[in-house]
Amino acid sequence: MMRARHWLLTVAAGLAGFAAVALCVAYVASSGAGQGLGVNPVGGPFTLVDDSGATVTESTLAGKPSAMYFGYTFCPEVCPTTLADLSRWIELLGPDADKLNYVFVTVDPERDTPQAMHDYVSAFDKRIRGFTGTPEQIATVAQAYRVYYKRVPTADGGYVMDHSAMIYLMGPDNRLVNVIGYQETDTSALAKLRNLIALAPSS
Amino acid sequence: MRSLLILATVALLLAAASPAFAQAAGAPAIQVEQPWARATPAGAQTGAAYLTLDNKSGSADRLTGASSDVAASVQIHEMTVVGGVMRMRQLADGLPIPAGGTVELKPGSYHVMLIGLKKPLAAGDTFPLTLTFEKAGTISVTVPVKAMGATQDGKPGGMKGMGSMEMK
Numbered sequence: 001m002m003r004a005r006h007w008l009l010t011v012a013a014g015l016a017g018f019a020a021v022a023l024c025v026a027y028v029a030s031s032g033a034g035q036g037l038g039v040n041p042v043g044g045p046f047t048l049v050d051d052s053g054a055t056v057t058e059s060t061l062a063g064k065p066s067a068m069y070f071g072y073t074f075c076p077e078v079c080p081t082t083l084a085d086l087s088r089w090i091e092l093l094g095p096d097a098d099k100l101n102y103v104f105v106t107v108d109p110e111r112d113t114p115q116a117m118h119d120y121v122s123a124f125d126k127r128i129r130g131f132t133g134t135p136e137q138i139a140t141v142a143q144a145y146r147v148y149y150k151r152v153p154t155a156d157g158g159y160v161m162d163h164s165a166m167i168y169l170m171g172p173d174n175r176l177v178n179v180i181g182y183q184e185t186d187t188s189a190l191a192k193l194r195n196l197i198a199l200a201p202s203s
Numbered sequence: 204m205r206s207l208l209i210l211a212t213v214a215l216l217l218a219a220a221s222p223a224f225a226q227a228a229g230a231p232a233i234q235v236e237q238p239w240a241r242a243t244p245a246g247a248q249t250g251a252a253y254l255t256l257d258n259k260s261g262s263a264d265r266l267t268g269a270s271s272d273v274a275a276s277v278q279i280h281e282m283t284v285v286g287g288v289m290r291m292r293q294l295a296d297g298l299p300i301p302a303g304g305t306v307e308l309k310p311g312s313y314h315v316m317l318i319g320l321k322k323p324l325a326a327g328d329t330f331p332l333t334l335t336f337e338k339a340g341t342i343s344v345t346v347p348v349k350a351m352g353a354t355q356d357g358k359p360g361g362m363k364g365m366g367s368m369e370m371k
Contacts, residue, residue: 073244073246073247073248074248074249075249075289075291076243076247076249076250076251076280076291076314076316076317077241077251077282077291077310077311077314078282078284078289080241080243080244080247080351080352081241081310081352083244084351084352085352087352088352111248116246119244119245119246120244120245120246120247121244122244122245123243123244123245123247123351124244124351148288152290152292154293155293155295156276156278156318158318160291160292162288162289162290162291163288163289164287164288164289165284165287165288165289166287179287181287182284182287182289182311183284183310183311
């Protein structure tokens with residue numbers, strides 16, 4: 001009985017996840033079609049707080065392409081792995097790496113205060129900045145970037161977050177250019193990052 | 204004569220009991236191989252440990268829990284990435300280990316989740332971890348901490364990247 005329920009819950013959760021992703025894709029496809037080819041509606045205005053406590057908006061990132069990752073500091077694996085990968089890629093990109101913004105946005109504003117974000121991103125490349133905000137601000141930025149996140153209670157009274165686990169590569173105009181998936185190879189990720197760097201306005 | 208008989212019986216009993224004893228203490232039914240963990244960022248509340256469980260016995264077992272003095276609580280979790288979405292769940296019924304089979308706890312899959320770290324796990328450190336099994340009882344191992352972003356073989360990036368691994 002318990003097993004059946006567990007199985008049903010798993011299936012239901014899986015279906016919900018697929019539905020969410022499908023909806024995102026459908027949305028992207030439909031709005032893209034409405035606005036003509038090449039216009040992708042991922043990305044948009046936001047107001048957040050960086051890990052030094054300063055207010056940041058989409059204009060803070062303007063002018064440079066950005067690599068943005070949504071996660072949370074309570075995450076034991078995907079997030080530190082992705083940020084460690086990103087740090088290694090930044091290193092391998094050499095001086096060109098400075099032509100991009102690197103941002104880690106939390107989907108867990110309740111636990112991830114600016115100080116918590118600061119402590120966390122300090123463990124990685126210094127160019128990676130941490131953004132947090134109020135739950136409403138995080139909901140807004142997540143919606144703008146079509147990021148899926150969901151709070152899931154745990155048996156011990158705590159919670160974990162389900163969340164999109166990819167790096168969004170945004171052009172200088174803050175529109176989605178590409179994504180880097182979880183555990184993508186260095187070769188593939190570096191090629192995508194170099195393509196993104198090529199979009200940087202020459203200074 | 205009588206005392207000799209008792210002695211012989213005791214010796215026999217000991218001999219008979221010793222394989223069982225060895226099973227429990229010397230060569231447990233479950234072997235825990237290659238435990239390791241990743242270093243954690245400062246202020247991180249959580250960490251993950253990985254290992255391989257090799258069930259040497261003829262009966263299925265189950266990893267039901269774990270504990271360590273580096274964390275307030277330790278749970279057995281499964282992580283999946285489906286459709287680009289990461290999910291992490293506690294295995295409420297534990298992790299089954301088939302008879303004679305092995306189960307790998309590794310990045311992107313099952314892991315031992317350390318919750319409420321008392322201090323960051325630093326590369327080069329080790330910490331104790333006690334695993335509890337339904338049948339095999341408890342087994343304690345020492346877990347070495349590898350660099351952040353390390354994989355089981357200890358290289359950053361591990362299998363990934365291939366051609367671009369020559370980090371300067």
